[in-house]
Amino acid sequence: AQKVTQAQTEISVVEKEDVTLDCVYETRDTTYYLFWYKQPPSGELVFLIRRNSFDEQNEISGRYSWNFQKSTSSFNFTITASQVVDSAVYFCALSDITIYNQGGKLIFGQGTELSVKP
Amino acid sequence: EAGVVQSPRYKIIEKKQPVAFWCNPISGHNTLYWYLQNLGQGPELLIRYENEEAVDDSQLPKDRFSAERLKGVDSTLKIQPAELGDSAVYLCASSREWSTGELFFGEGSRLTVL
Incomplete structure (x- = not known):
């Protein structure tokens, strides 16, 4: 069965600190996608990144970076020089794309609530 | 471009009462999803539509939940009768294609059942 684990329930940092959010996943599929979504206090989840299982190259987007390691089934997310506006709940998710009617079904982790204090 | 619109944002009802949530997806998005999010948890898929067809x-x-997406645009999710355990946030999302996983979410409808 597919599963996503975000062991950190809450993280609190001071502005300008770097912070890493951990994500570990389980799947028997060889082809899959991994995602990160951000949920600010307003409630709507916002897509941040998608990674397919064949691409282990790390990615950087501004202050955000992602480290995908298939060997450890991890897809960690780092925010560099955190800001108060980064405060939100962050979800890691997994999608199986091998079966047509199952594709697009995102399996979410429990989320990590990040609090950045000024 | 307007985002996914949901209503109502908040709903408080007594148990055994019916309730309905409405969702208007982003124009041109063929795929529509309803997710359930319990407090402190990640969203869980309830149903996915491709146009007007419920594919998952x-x-x-x-037994108590039903959904429809008439004409492949707006969608309604209904609970009848509601139970205490149904208290949660009901999220609607849409995407251009089911396979990308890039979903656009609404702000959700928070249901409290007393």
Whole structure:
């Protein structure tokens, strides 16, 4: 069965600190996608990144970076020089794309609530 | 471009009462999803539509939940009768294609059952 684990329930940092959010996943599929979504206090989840299982190259987007390691089934997310506006709940998710009617079904982790204090 | 619109944002009802949630997806998005999010948890898929066809409703408790997407645009999710355990946030999302996983979410409808 597919599963996503975000062991950190809450993280609190001071502005300008770097912070890493951990994500570990389980799947028997060889082809899959991994995602990160951000949920600010307003409630709507916002897509941040998608990674397919064949691409282990790390990615950087501004202050955000992602480290995908298939060997450890991890897809960690780092925010560099955190800001108060980064405060939100962050979800890691997994999608199986091998079966047509199952594709697009995102399996979410429990989320990590990040609090950045000024 | 307007985002996914949901209503109502908040709803408080007594148990055994019916309730309905409405969702208007982003224009041109063929795929529509209803997710359930319990407090402190990640969203869980209830149902996914491709146009007007429900292609994945395996997680929808069909004894009390129903959904429809007439004309492949707006969608309604209904609970009848509501139970205390149904208190949660009901999220609607849409995407251009089911396969990308890039979903656009609404702000959700928070249901409280007393």
